[in-house]
Amino acid sequence: xxxxxxxxxxxxxxxxxxxxxxxxxxxxxxxxxxxxxxxxxxxxxxxxxxxxxxxxxxxxxxxxxxxxxxxxxxxxxxxxxxxxxxxxxxxxxxxxxxxxxxxxxxxxxxxxxxxxxxxxxxxxxxxxxxxxxxxxxxxxxxxxxxxxxxxxxxxxxxxxxxxxxxxxxxxxxxxxxxxxxxxxxxxxxxxxxxxxx
Amino acid sequence: xxxxxxxxxxxxxxxxxxxxxxxxxxxxxxxxxxxxxxxxxxxxxxxxxxxxxxxxxxxxxxxxxxx
Numbered sequence: 730x731x732x733x734x735x736x737x738x739x740x741x742x743x744x745x746x747x748x749x750x751x752x753x754x755x756x757x758x759x760x761x762x763x764x765x766x767x768x769x770x771x772x773x774x775x776x777x778x779x780x781x782x783x784x785x786x787x788x789x790x791x792x793x794x795x796x797x798x799x800x801x802x803x804x805x806x807x808x809x810x811x812x813x814x815x816x817x818x819x820x821x822x823x824x825x826x827x828x829x830x831x832x833x834x835x836x837x838x839x840x841x842x843x844x845x846x847x848x849x850x851x852x853x854x855x856x857x858x859x860x861x862x863x864x865x866x867x868x869x870x871x872x873x874x875x876x877x878x879x880x881x882x883x884x885x886x887x888x889x890x891x892x893x894x895x896x897x898x899x900x901x902x903x904x905x906x907x908x909x910x911x912x913x914x915x916x917x918x919x920x921x922x923x924x925x926x
Numbered sequence: 927x928x929x930x931x932x933x934x935x936x937x938x939x940x941x942x943x944x945x946x947x948x949x950x951x952x953x954x955x956x957x958x959x960x961x962x963x964x965x966x967x968x969x970x971x972x973x974x975x976x977x978x979x980x981x982x983x984x985x986x987x988x989x990x991x992x993x
Contacts, residue, residue, distance in 0.1 A: 753993060842993055843993050844991060844992060845991055849989045850989045853989075854960065854967060857960070857967045858967045858969070861967075868993055869987070869990045872991075883933070886985075888987070893990075894987075895990065
């Protein structure tokens with residue numbers, strides 16, 4: 730372990746001027762955003778079109794009474810209950826290539842936090858192809874339980890990959906809080922590594 | 927030729943392969959992937975033309991659902 734030599738106060742100061750884009754406010758996005766807010770990130774830009782449902786509560790950072798609310802509104806509220814310091818910009822829409830390039834333009838890092846594989850491909854191809862200098866942190870593979878040792882991290886140019894890169898979601902392999910939280914926090918940890926460099 | 931595929935050295939009995947040849951040889955049949963050669967992104971429709979040569983660094987990243 731390398732000692733990075735920054736106090737929490739210095740970390741917060743460094744992070745206060747930074748902006749992170751979160752594409753998707755489900756299991757990965759909601760948990761990752763909460764962690765980044767806790768450590769003192771200055772600005773979050775969160776995009777999702779969905780509403781909170783009961784089935785989301787097995788892994789996503791929402792509460793029972795928020796069922797039926799727009800995820801971006803509910804997540805903003807939950808974040809600001811933890812920290813008043815972070816500025817949270819929200820967009821209630823379904824992201825496509827144009828939206829990604831427009832909404833995340835001023836971000837220092839983008840977090841890929843979609844659930845569907847085709848959406849993951851869409852954002853990764855858009856960012857790697859159109860803004861190749863933008864760091865993007867993807868969550869690939871976290872369904873099921875146990876199997877801790879398969880979750881890993883690797884860097885492929887400006888693409889940072891967190892996950893087991895094998896476990897797809899299925900009826901008999903659902904995404905659950907522990908492993909989704911692990912990957913979401915691995916993504917947040919990767920964001921810190923990029924921003925505190 | 928010797929290439930680096932996902933950070934591992936691999937030897938192929940050919941002087942040149944397209945990305946699609948490589949995917950077929952490696953039996954990568956997954957339908958959603960990101961493919962990069964020497965850091966450059968090649969989309970699905972470009973994989974038939976994009977050539978891989980000795981010494982190239984190739985990344986094939988599978989899009990695993992869940993989040």
